[in-house]
Amino acid sequence: MKYQIRIISIIIILLFLSSLSFSQVSLKYNRCASKNAIYEDVYDEESGEVSTVVVESDSHGNASGNQYDLAVDGAFEGETITVLHLYTGEGFDFSLPQAALKEKGFSVYRFMNAPPSPEELKEALDKSCQFWLISSSTQMLTDEHVKVIKEFFDAGHGVYIWGDNDPYYADANFLAEALFEGKMLGNYWGSKVVGLKDKKNNSGLVKNHLITTGLQFVYEGITIAAIQDNQMLKPLIYNSEGNIVAATYESNGKRAILDGGFTRLYVSWDEAGTGRYVKNAATWLSNIERFEGE
Numbered sequence: 441m442k443y444q445i446r447i448i449s450i451i452i453i454l455l456f457l458s459s460l461s462f463s464q465v466s467l468k469y470n471r472c473a474s475k476n477a478i479y480e481d482v483y484d485e486e487s488g489e490v491s492t493v494v495v496e497s498d499s500h501g502n503a504s505g506n507q508y509d510l511a512v513d514g515a516f517e518g519e520t521i522t523v524l525h526l527y528t529g530e531g532f533d534f535s536l537p538q539a540a541l542k543e544k545g546f547s548v549y550r551f552m553n554a555p556p557s558p559e560e561l562k563e564a565l566d567k568s569c570q571f572w573l574i575s576s577s578t579q580m581l582t583d584e585h586v587k588v589i590k591e592f593f594d595a596g597h598g599v600y601i602w603g604d605n606d607p608y609y610a611d612a613n614f615l616a617e618a619l620f621e622g623k624m625l626g627n628y629w630g631s632k633v634v635g636l637k638d639k640k641n642n643s644g645l646v647k648n649h650l651i652t653t654g655l656q657f658v659y660e661g662i663t664i665a666a667i668q669d670n671q672m673l674k675p676l677i678y679n680s681e682g683n684i685v686a687a688t689y690e691s692n693g694k695r696a697i698l699d700g701g702f703t704r705l706y707v708s709w710d711e712a713g714t715g716r717y718v719k720n721a722a723t724w725l726s727n728i729e730r731f732e733g734e
Contacts, residue, residue, distance in 0.1 A: 441474040447460035454595035462590055468515035468728055475648045476636055482647055500633065500712035502654045506543060508654035511723040517545035521722060522568040524561075526576040527608060532706040534574075540715040541722055565589070570725045574702050584619045593619055598695045598725025602702040605663035608629060609700065616698050616731035620672045620689045624665040624700040631662050632680040633712040639647045642682040646675055651688070651697075651720045660685060661701030675697060693730050697721060 488604055506513055506561045521541065521726075541552045549564055556564070565571060571592060581694045593599050601616050603609030605627040610665065616622030635657050637644035652658075666683035667673065673687035676697070688698040704714050 458531060469510060469722070470512050470653075473657070475653055484612070494598050497656075501630050501635075502713050502716065503654045503656075508543070509723075510650055510653040510720040511544050511659050512544050514545045515684045516561030516569070516723070516726060518547075519545060519569045519726065520547045520549050521568055521570050521572060521656060522561075522564045523548055523550040523572045523574065524553070524555060524562075525574045525602070526554070526611060527549050527574055527702065528552055528581060530706070534705070535679055535713075536709045537705050537718045540718050544719050544723065546722055555580050555582075555585055558582070559586050561585060562588045562592075565592045566596070568592075568597070568720065569731075570600065571691055572600040573602060573611060573615060574705075575601070575603045575609050576732055577607040577610055579610040581611045584614055589615060590619060593694060593696065595732050596693045596695075596729055598697075598722075600697045600699070600721060602699050602701045602705070603665050604661070604700065605665050608702075609665050612698070614690055620670070620698075622670055622687075622689070623668045623672060624698065625668055626664075626666045626700075628664045628666060628679060628683060629662070629703065630660040630679050630680055630681075631665045632660055632684075633657050634660050634680055637678055643678045643680045649676060649688070651676060651724050654716055655713050655720075658717055659704055659708055659711040661703040662707050663701075663703060667698055667700055677701075684730070693727070695725055697725065 467578055496501045496507065507685065523619065534550060541548060549568065555561065557604065565588065571589060589599065599619065601612050603612030603624050606625065609624045613623050634644040636647050645655055660679045664679050664685050666685065675690055676682045676688050677686040679685040685701045686697060686699040687719045
């Protein structure tokens, strides 16, 4: 009998710890952010009734306000994203995504134009929750750099790999092939806003992924490389020509994004949805479901 009581007590404690962990995670997520819908349910405390209301939208048709981002503002205070920013032409200084990420609490540690030594990169990653690569046209990463990044990735930390039109995916492909056999190719003209992908529309955002929370529309970028078919990757954004421009990897507790349109990060930033997309992507890559409570 005492043995049974102990077993029951242990189960209760485990259930409590599990619910605590979940509540900690949910504190980072916005409770009213409802996937792609531009409607939300409102609870009336006096009547106890729930009514559906139309969410106010911005000029592009996306839900208006940071409360519709995936994460609450400041949720990732103290967390750092290491960015290896190899393409810095056309005035691309990363200031716009950095400001958006700051709203959620992320700080950015950025290497520009050339990679640091593998040892310096490892030191930066040891203090970071995720790694972003913005590729250039020539390969600068070495096998030793990739080894450092792969160890970071295999430990469950998020990786965002950005390329663009041919030939601006040299290091993007070098790293993506090493991590999950990913690859991008081509040069496609974009410069359009795409909506949600459905059976009638072969372009746009994939519905109901955490990254597309609060988004009805997103700017595709100017010039784009297409993500090649890969069973390890799942499409996230189809460009206006129906090619996959961004895809996600999620397996064995690891998360990554491969993206062929880094021009979204500095061209027509406010055209539609880029700020929310960047914040949601960083939130998803933080992989808090795995690391919360450690």
